[in-house]
Amino acid sequence: MVQKNFRRTRSDHASEVAEDYVEAIAGVIAEKGVCRSVDLVAHFEVTHATINNTVGRLQRDGLVVTEPYQPISLTVRGERLAAKSQARHEVVRDFLRRIGVSEANAAIDSEGIEHHVSRETLRAMRQVLKDGLPPEH
Amino acid sequence: MVQKNFRRTRSDHASEVAEDYVEAIAGVIAEKGVCRSVDLVAHFEVTHATINNTVGRLQRDGLVVTEPYQPISLTVRGERLAAKSQARHEVVRDFLRRIGVSEANAAIDSEGIEHHVSRETLRAMRQVLKDGLPPEH
DNA sequence: CCCGAATGTTAGCCAAGGCTAACTTTCAGT
DNA sequence: ACTGAAAGTTAGCCTTGGCTAACATTCGGG
Numbered sequence: 001m002v003q004k005n006f007r008r009t010r011s012d013h014a015s016e017v018a019e020d021y022v023e024a025i026a027g028v029i030a031e032k033g034v035c036r037s038v039d040l041v042a043h044f045e046v047t048h049a050t051i052n053n054t055v056g057r058l059q060r061d062g063l064v065v066t067e068p069y070q071p072i073s074l075t076v077r078g079e080r081l082a083a084k085s086q087a088r089h090e091v092v093r094d095f096l097r098r099i100g101v102s103e104a105n106a107a108i109d110s111e112g113i114e115h116h117v118s119r120e121t122l123r124a125m126r127q128v129l130k131d132g133l134p135p136e137h
Numbered sequence: 138m139v140q141k142n143f144r145r146t147r148s149d150h151a152s153e154v155a156e157d158y159v160e161a162i163a164g165v166i167a168e169k170g171v172c173r174s175v176d177l178v179a180h181f182e183v184t185h186a187t188i189n190n191t192v193g194r195l196q197r198d199g200l201v202v203t204e205p206y207q208p209i210s211l212t213v214r215g216e217r218l219a220a221k222s223q224a225r226h227e228v229v230r231d232f233l234r235r236i237g238v239s240e241a242n243a244a245i246d247s248e249g250i251e252h253h254v255s256r257e258t259l260r261a262m263r264q265v266l267k268d269g270l271p272p273e274h
Numbered sequence: 275c276c277c278g279a280a281t282g283t284t285a286g287c288c289a290a291g292g293c294t295a296a297c298t299t300t301c302a303g304t
Numbered sequence: 305a306c307t308g309a310a311a312g313t314t315a316g317c318c319t320t321g322g323c324t325a326a327c328a329t330t331c332g333g334g
Contacts, residue, residue, distance in 0.1 A: 038311060048312060050292055069299060069312060100261040100271040112253025121246045124237040133270055134237040175281060187322055189283060206282060206329060283328070298313070
């Protein structure tokens with residue numbers, strides 16, 4: 001059938017990296033009050049240099065604000081994106097748990113899957129969590 | 138809780154691009170006997186130059202074989218990867234259909250999701266397709 | 275058989291997202 | 305108040321996966 005889904009698959013969501021970062025930043029802020037580079041270094045297991053670089057891109061794109069040697073905070077847009085990502089992430093994780101996936105793998109897989117879940121699929125997952133499977137056919 | 142899943146999330150599967158390509162190449166070969174660059178241009182909607190480039194990388198990595206101006210075929214490793222990807226892709230697509238996602242969105246989302254599905258999650262999806270949801274808790 | 279359209283290749287460019295190495299700033303503890 | 309360790313920055317490099325433009329090859333129809 002030869003689909004043409006690739007453009008759309010990749011485009012609907014701002015970069016996955018951006019989503020992962022704002023989500024992580026929001027999480028750290030929720031947990032410790034402020035978020036510093038070093039927290040992201042721990043979270044993503046990449047070097048300080050990479051974090052710096054990426055955070056610079058996020059700032060350029062209007063998702064975070066920071067100044068040299070200062071903590072990183074989210075813009076309103078960044079907060080909105082973080083909230084959306086976190087919510088979606090949680091639904092996916094809970095859903096995987098519900099179909100019988102272990103805690104550990106649900107955590108891992110939901111990280112990757114959340115970025116590829118359309119609104120319809122998210123709705124379907126929520127529905128399953130609430131009312132179980134839809135009737136066959 | 139600050140996970141460290143990113144390394145693993147990304148590493149379990151050879152590059153997603155490689156999987157998408159071998160899957161597409163296998164599909165074209167199944168459908169038309171041989172696969173040419175132009176088929177991949179149509180499938181992925183990127184330029185000839187990009188296809189050339191990417192196929193070169195796949196050849197370097199031992200997944201495909203081709204010579205200048207000749208069709209592209211899969212190595213044994215390439216075929217194995219394609220078969221695995223196709224099977225996984227199909228399970229994910231069918232599973233999404235089963236939870237109530239439309240044909241169109243199941244096709245799109247399964248493209249993205251398939252690369253992030255662990256063996257355990259795949260098993261859980263197959264199980265749901267066969268016997269429905271596991272009991273709660 | 276030969277020529278133009280279709281197909282494929284090469285060169286050169288770019289951004290994202292990684293890295294190391296070297297440097298600077300900040301801050302806690304004596 | 306100082307100083308060394310922790311945190312952050314900068315410079316320079318790399319690969320992947322995109323692009324365009326220019327060139328090369330192949331092949332089907334007249």
